[in-house]
Structure formats: C-alpha cells, structure tokens
Amino acid sequence: MTIYLLCFALFLVGLYGILTKRDLVKIILSLTIMGYSANLFFILFAYRSQALYPILSEGAEMAPMVDPLPQALVLTSIVIELGTTALLVALAVRLYQKYKTFDITKIRRLSG
Amino acid sequence: MILPYFIIIPLLAAFLITLIAGEKDHWGIAFSLITGIVLTVLAFYSFLVFRSETLVYQMGGWKLPYGIVLVQDALTGYMLVIVNLIALTSLLFSVNYIRYLDPDWKYYALFMLLLAGMNGVILTGDLFNLFVFMEIALLAAFALVAYGGRAEEYEAAFKYAVMGAVSSTIILVGITVTYSSTSALTMAAVADALSQGDPKIVHWIGGLFLVGFGLKAAAMPFHAWLPDAHSSAPAPISSMLSGVLIKVLGIYVIMRLFFNVLGAPDVFIRIFLVLSAISILVAGFISVNQWDMKRLLAYSSISQIGYILLGLGIATPLGILGAVFHLLNHAIFKSLLFFNAGTVEMMLGTRDLKKMGNLTRALPLTSNTSLIASLAISGIPPFNGFFSKLIIIIAAIQAGYPLYAIFAIVGSVLTMAALMKVQRYGFRGENEVDIGDKKVNWKMNTAMATLAVLCLVASVLIIPGIKEAAFDPVISVITEKTQYIQAVMGR
Amino acid sequence: MNNNDTGMTLIVKTITRISVWIIILYGIYIVLHGHLTPGGGFGGGVIIALALLNVLLAYGRDFTADWLNPKFLHGLEAASVSAFLIMGILGILVGGAFLGNFISHGQLFHLVSAGTIPVLNIVIGIKVAMALFLVIWVLSALELKEGEEV
Secondary structure (H helix, E strand, O other), rough: OHHHHHHHHHHHHHHHHHOOOOOOHHHHHHHHHHHHHHHHHHHHHHHOOOOEEOOOOOOOOOEOOOOOOHHHHHHHHHHHHHHHHHHHHHHHHHHHHHHHOOOOOOOOOOOO | OOOOOOHHHHHHHHHHHHOOOOOHHHHHHHHHHHHHHHHHHHHHHHHOOOOOOOOEEEEHOOOOOOEEEEEEEEEHHHHHHHHHHHHHHHHHHHHHHHHHHHOHHHHHHHHHHHHHHHHHHEEEOOOHHHHHHHHHHHHHHHHOOOOOOHHHHHHHHHHHHHHHHHHHHHHHHHHHHHHHOOOOOOOHHHHHHHHHHOOOHHHHHHHHHHHHHHHHHHHHHHOOOHHHHHHOOOOHHHHHHHHHHHHHHHHHHHHHHHHHHOOOOOHHHHHHHHHHHHHHHHHHHHHOOOEHHHHHHHHHHHHHHOOOOOOOOHHHHHHHHHHHHHHHHHHHHHHHHHHHHHHHHHHHOOOOOOHHOOOOOOOOHHHHHHHHHHHHHOOOOOOHHHHHHHHHHHHHOOOOOOHHHHHHHHHHHHHHHHHHHHHHHHOOEEEEEOOOOOOHHHHHHHHHHHHHHHHHHHHHOOHHHHHHHHOHHHHHHHOOOHHHHHHHHHH | OOOOOOOOHHHHHHHHHHHHHHHHHHHHHHHHOOOOOHHHHHHHHHHHHHHHHHHHHHHHHHHHHHHOOHHHHHHHHHHHHHHHHHHHHHHHHHOOOOOOOOOOOOOOOOOOOOOOOOHHHHHHHHHHHHHHHHHHHHOOOOOOOOOEEE
C-alpha cells in the first residue's frame, strides 16, 4: 500500500512543478516526472506475488508469471511521451529565439 | 473488408510524401488530394451501405479477447463521413493559403497524420489503441498549430501541448484503473465486466475520463487552451481543429465511453448538464467582447460544444438527436466561418475587426457565404442551425428541465449578437476597403461555396422520411447503451 | 578525424571509435531476438540511436554530417514505415487480416521462427533508431542566439 502512496506522491510532485514553476524547461521536466509516475502506477498493477518473469525459455516448466500486458503498454506510453517532450523542447527553443526569455510570465502576448 | 483502409491510406500517403517530395510541394498536394477524395468516397459508401449492422474486424487475425478489434456501427460511419468531408474541403482551401504562408511539403504530411489519427480514434474498439491514436492526432495538431512561424503561434502551441500532455497522463491513469479492475482492454469486454461489478469503480473511472477527455473537448472549466490555439493557427488548421478535432477526441469518445461502456450513470448525466450550462453562457458572454475575429469564433466554438453536451445530458432520444445533428451542423458552419476569416486575413493582412470595413464589393463570395454561415449558427430558419437548436430546446422542455431551455435560448441570442458584430464591423462596415488587384483563388472559393450549399442541404436531413434513414440507427447505438456488448462480442 | 578544434578531447574520441560498433552490435542483437527475449524493435532501436548520438557528441556536427548522410537517413525512415504498411497489406491479401501472420511459424525457440514477427521487429528497429537520431540532429542545429526579433 505504501508503494502506491509513494507513486501518487510522485504524481503530485510533477503536478506542483507544472503549476508553480516559472521557467519553461522546469515545466517540461515536471511534465516528464508526471508521465513517469503514471507509467510506474501501471507497472505496479502487474505484479503478482511469488511469480516468475514472463519469459518462456527452453526446458522450463510452466509456473505462475507476472502480467506481461502492462509491460508492453508502458513501452508504448514511454515512446509517446518521448515524442511529446521532443516537440515541447523544440517549441521552447523557438520561443527563446522569439521572446529572448524563458520566463513564462513574460511570454504573455495572447490574453483576453 | 474496408475498415483498416481508413487508417492505412492516410498513413501511407504521409510517409510516401516524406519519401518522394523534394523541395517543392507538388507531390504533397497531389497525394493528399487523392487521399482526401478516396477517403470521402469510402466513408459515404460505408455509411450508406452498412448503416444498420455492426462490422467487427479483428486485426492480425487474433480472436476477440486477445486482440485489437476495429468496430463500425452507425455512429462510427456518421463520424467518418463528417471527418473526411471537412478534411477534403480543408485540403482544398489550404493549397493556396499555405503557399501564401510558408510553402512546404511538411504541412501535407502532418495533415495526413492528423487524419489517420482521427480515423483511428473513431474506428477502434480497444481502450489503449484509442489512447495511441489520440496521441498521434494530438502530436500532429500541436505541430500544425505552430506551423506559421509567428511568435503567437509558438506560445499557443506550447500552452496547448502542456495541457494536452497533462490530460493524456490523467487518461492513462484512468486506463490503468480500468485494466486493474476488469483485466480487459477491449471496450465491449470492459462494459461486460463493469455492468456486473462494483458501482464505485464506475464512478472513479468516469471521473478520471471526464477530466481527461473534457479537456480535449474544451468543456468550460477545461477550456483555457482553445482561444489561443484556434486563433493563432493557420485558417485551414483552425477549421480542422474547431470543426472536427474537438468533436472526435472529445465528444465522440465521451459518447462511446459514458453511454456504451459505463452505462450512463446518473451522476455523470447531471454533471454534463451543469458543464453545458456554464459553457453556453460564459463562453457566449466572453465571445461578444472580442475584437479579434478568430478569437471570437473560437469562444463561440466553446459555446456550441456546450449545446452538444446539453443534448447529451438530457439523454432522451430527442435530446440525443439534437446533439448528433448539431455536431454535423457545427462542423459545417464553423469550418466555413474560419475559411472566411482566413480569406480576409490573406487579403487584408489583419484580423482586427476595428480595421476592416465594407468588403462586399471586394470579396463578394466571401461576404455572402459568411452571411449564410452567421445566419445558420444563430439559428435562423431555413438553415440547419435552427433545426438542431430547436430540437435541443424542445427536448429540454419535454424532459422537465425548463431552466436549461432558457439557458439555451439566451445562448442563442448571445451567439447571434457575436456574429452580427462580425458582420457589422468586418464585412459591412462604413468605409470601403480596397484590396488592390488580389483575387481569391478558385480552389478557396470552391471550398467555401461547397460548405455554404451544405448548410442548406443539411437541413433536409430533418424531414421525417430521411431522418428515419439517416439518424435513427445513430441514435439507437447511443440509447441502447449496452447492446454494444452484444453486437461486438456476440459473433 | 583527429581535428582538435571540434568535439571532445582525444581520449574520448579514441574510446568512442571502438565502443560505437560494440553498442550498435548490442542493439542489433536485441532487435533480432525480439521474439525470444524482451526488447524487440523499440528497445533495440533506442540503443542504436544512442550509439549514433555518441558519435555526434564526441566528434561534433560537421564530422558526423560527413560520416553519415542525413538525407539518406531521412529517406530510410520514411521507407521503413512504408515497408511496415506494405507488410500489413500483404497480410490482408495473403493472410486474411491486417498484419496477419502469413509466413510459416517454424519451431519454437529458434531464431528464425514466429512468421512475420522478426521482420516487423527489424523494420520498427530501423524506424525508431532513425527517428530518434534525426530528432536530436535537428535540435542540435538550433542555436539560441539567432532568430529574428518577434
């Protein structure tokens, strides 16, 4: 039970970072932390106690195994978040070229 | 069967454009227009022929609980027609607009990816597959919002990307909770397991999905990215985003998940009603206040999404008919309004309403079609907006929510005020504006005229004989909530 | 090759010259054994991309542009996705469903078995490797000082 609470604490750390930090790069890092905590939450649900890794090798007998489906899904999710981070970093560099600052309180031309 | 071709054809076109195109964009335009026409023809064919049966396609030949399925029933076919038709007119409009902005083949490759992602979201029958296709469509949309290279576009794209990523994380947590409590990811199997399980899990899953997909659909407390993103994007991308993307990623998925999978619990129906009332009124008031033409149209998009949510929240067959019909109508006339804004921006170089004047002599087709679209969105007969809003208002009164009917009427008056502001200052102002010798290209004119004609034609769909044929299968998919399980898994 | 102006010091360059090939070999091993051990296309592709990134970091941008050809890598990336979709369409024509397994399944636990899965793993491995490397290549070309004012 404590593992799930710690995973939720990681999610809250990421959320705090997105809401309060003023630097663009720190917002991107907090978003990454939040994504990692969601993936970790998914992996934690795949655990079965006293079970083996889910790889069938030659000459081994069948034993209870942990759930392999969330592992495949989390691989996909990590790659998707990698793509989003790459796009955000490229946008941050372009924003610095245009506005000459990384401070999000000064990048505020659209409002209303 | 033809179901996987809706995803294969745009993906193949996107990567063939990347492979073949050199410096110019001729191959990009050719491939994307061919793809648009083929997809529209396929979508009409599949809606008209397979309207009342459910097609299930198993990817890779794997049987149902183990593999990913593509499902087509009447609601899917209806959404496919809307998406591909608006995408074709957007492509036709964007040939010249993108040449004016920044000619490159990358725009067409990204547009094809956006189309493939949206088709995938509509067709799939598996929760995680829906997440993956939604992310594909969103990444293409983020890149397309930032396409023009101006400073405001980068800021708007950054805000949109951060909020989209937060909502995607919340959706992933929702999928985790679903998988751990039902140990299945196919939507029909999840529905089956949830209907026999604990009601508290349904509330938890529904809450997480409402926050996640509500942000994608721009319901009112989660709307903050929409005005910036839709006003800074290039005009054909604004029309794709506002016309189809918020409907596919938000409203369609909410319909599928809350009615077919979760079985429409009462708590969420009441939440839909409250969110829709806030959306209609608050967004309507803010939209009257704007002086930037595209920002006004973006706020009025939030207001119209409120109408669709109101129709869903009433949850009687008449209310759902109003919601589904208003979905089609809003796609048509909001795309047309954004095309008009794009033409005006291309000819005059500004979007500020205070700087425009009388454009009826200089841009005749644009001002006439914008008049048609403004009358349609305000709800004037005989255009299609009148019928869909009337059905929603009557459904609200019949179901016993007279307060929401008054909200809907007030919202309609606010919409008319905002659009009449556009007409008065933007198109029929005091001074004549001279645009010199620039002419509007025939492709842009064709796109706008097609949508204006569709504004009138779509109101034909409400005549009782045609309504039975066109809309009743769509409504019955939503109202018979868990018949979806029988249709998918019973074969 | 031994240009002392760009990139890192001589020790780093010498070690990179040896270790890059070993890392690429490890990545190819993970891709090819995707149906027997964990990893497959994604994981192996990321390892190959990181090996190429090693060269970019140690030697600098100009040398890497001579050694690899970014336009060719761009074409290779698009061609590999087209190859994936064509395998899927072949699955429709021959096998019966999209991405159906139409090559014979072979024996269990052998390297050449399980039908189309190793072929798809190789295609995805190439695609992921090229995509990641090209993303970092394009980002390394942006400089913070340039760009016109608003």
